[in-house]
Amino acid sequence: MAASSKPRVLIIGCTGYIGRFITNASIRLGYPTYLLVRPEVASDVDKAAMVIGFKSAGATLVEGSVTDEKKLVEALKLVDIVICSIAEKNLNDQVKLIQAIKQVGTIKRFLPSEFGMDPGLMDHAIAPGNKVFMDKMKIRRAIEAAQIPHTYVSANCFAGYFLSGIAQFGRFFPPRDTAVVYGEGNAKVIWVDENDVGTFVLKAAEDPRTLNTSVYIRPPKNILSLNEVLQLWEKKIGKTLEKHTLLEEEFMSMISNEKASLPERAALAHFYQIFYRGDLMFEIGPDGRDTGELYPDVSYTTVDAYLDRYL
Known part of the structure; x- marks a missing residue:
């Protein structure tokens, strides 16, 4: 045209x-x-x-x-x-x-x-x-x-916000030593x-x-779970990260923490919907x-x- x-x-x-x-x-x-x-x-x-x-x-x-x-x-x-x-x-x-x-x-x-x-x-x-x-x-x-x-x-998930730090909350560079996994880490995420x-x-x-x-x-190639993205990154750096599981109840307590700012709690709530509820994937x-x-x-x-x- x-x-x-x-x-x-x-x-x-x-x-x-x-x-x-x-x-x-x-x-x-x-x-x-x-x-x-x-x-x-x-x-x-x-x-x-x-x-x-x-x-x-x-x-x-x-x-x-x-x-x-x-x-x-x-x-x-x-x-x-x-x-x-x-x-x-x-x-x-x-x-x-x-x-x-x-x-x-x-x-x-x-x-x-x-x-x-x-x-x-x-x-x-x-x-x-x-x-x-x-x-x-x-x-x-x-x-x-x-x-x-x-x-x-x-x-869905802007790469600059989510993929740059591989969904490590508050980080904008991929982890080199340790990484947090939300629940089982298997919820499918769409990174764009x-x-x-x-x-x-x-x-x-x-x-x-x-x-x-x-x-x-x-x-299509960007519909990956957090675990799958972490595995991709580990392969690239030739190193296995030490992973810490953050249970759902622990994450919920972070959202309800009134000492945190409202924008931070709102962002955490969105993380919850994506990584625990799996709300990005539906028919x-x-x-x-x-x-x-x-x-x-x-x-x-x-x-x-x-x-x-x-x-």
Whole structure:
């Protein structure tokens, strides 16, 4: 498909953690890419440099924010697809965005800020991690009530957060001596490189097969248990790690420890859902699509290849 025939994409939250990868993918794949940029970004050296880099690569900068209705509406009128990657905690801002999209009435697809576990399947999630899922469901209900064409993307476990430290909580480099195993360590986990998240998000954004559905990023070779990833790493470093089993009740006590910060306890609660409950693995229903089936020819970074960067 020629670049000129591709839909125009507006990315909101381009300097956020996953937003930068989505932005890079949009530019790399040849989409006319528009970035909603707040004026105050100019005062943040790192973010300003990032935005300038995006512009140099071909993106169009549009000054505005989700709290400035006039400029937001003007930006929305320029594009066909809107991808939001602002933090889930900004619930009111996302509601304002939905209202503006409905007002404009010409957006062909909206991808809200999700990209983790599917909140529609997490009504059993434990506190305090459950709040993020409840907030995301409020956004979904608002989108559907406004009858906005949409796609929800579940990207599972970002490699930079989970695979870089092989799920050793609070670590971002693989263990060299000892490793913690959650329970039996056999729950299947889906580890996804952030660059691949960006690629799949853009492909799903214009795919007629994904309209008003949930898309699950499931690279087949990256569906591995913690034990399997640790074994891969041990083979690479030629060493057997000393492993310590963390029982479920011990982990639950960490979540309930009020001396820990709320964000830390929420993160621990998500670890619980993934590594003890195995909540990433389920049979996809009729309203969902698997990227492994949708885009079998798309290459991606495997867990094996990702770990090589730490040797």
